[in-house]
Amino acid sequence: VIDECRQFGFVPVGATVNAMAKEALKELKDSLPADAPEWTYEVDTIKGGGQEDYVISSKRRTFAEYERTSLLQDQMALMAKVAEMESMMKVDALVSDDKVVYTQSEADRITAALALGSLSIVLWAVAILYLLAKKLCGV
Numbered sequence: 349v350i351d352e353c354r355q356f357g358f359v360p361v362g363a364t365v366n367a368m369a370k371e372a373l374k375e376l377k378d379s380l381p382a383d384a385p386e387w388t389y390e391v392d393t394i395k396g397g398g399q400e401d402y403v404i405s406s407k408r409r410t411f412a413e414y415e416r417t418s419l420l421q422d423q424m425a426l427m428a429k430v431a432e433m434e435s436m437m438k439v440d441a442l443v444s445d446d447k448v449v450y451t452q453s454e455a456d457r458i459t460a461a462l463a464l465g466s467l468s469i470v471l472w473a474v475a476i477l478y479l480l481a482k483k484l485c486g487v
Contacts (some may be wrong), residue, residue, distance in 0.1 A: 353360045361369070390398045390405040398405040450458065 385402045387402045387404060390403055390407070393407070394403070394405075397403065398407060
């Protein structure tokens with residue numbers, strides 16, 4: 349046990365403190381009532397007995413620790429699902445074409461609409477310039 353203390357960076361207590369602690373434990377044990385329950389430590393699995401009262405078990409978990417483990421598992425599952433969905437979105441983006449196919453008749457109508465729209469803009473510009481020249485220069 350002493351080597352384990354040093355291994356983890358702890359300093360073992362001196363001999364006098366050790367003796368004093370052991371004496372205090374002995375006095376505490378002697379002061380307990382005769383019918384006081386005896387605590388046991390589960391070294392090997394005691395099937396069904398490890399969960400009883402007055403048993404110290406390294407396998408026993410607190411609810412908070414259980415909940416943290418459960419939340420961590422849920423988080424990992426959600427992260428995997430998000431990664432899967434992101435990869436599906438990337439594939440969909442690569443596969444989908446935003447190209448629209450028009451018939452020749454529709455293409456002719458679109459070309460005519462663009463030409464007439466451009467002509468309209470030019471005629472409006474000429475009309476505005478004519479009105480400005482008339483107003484400013486008196487033409």
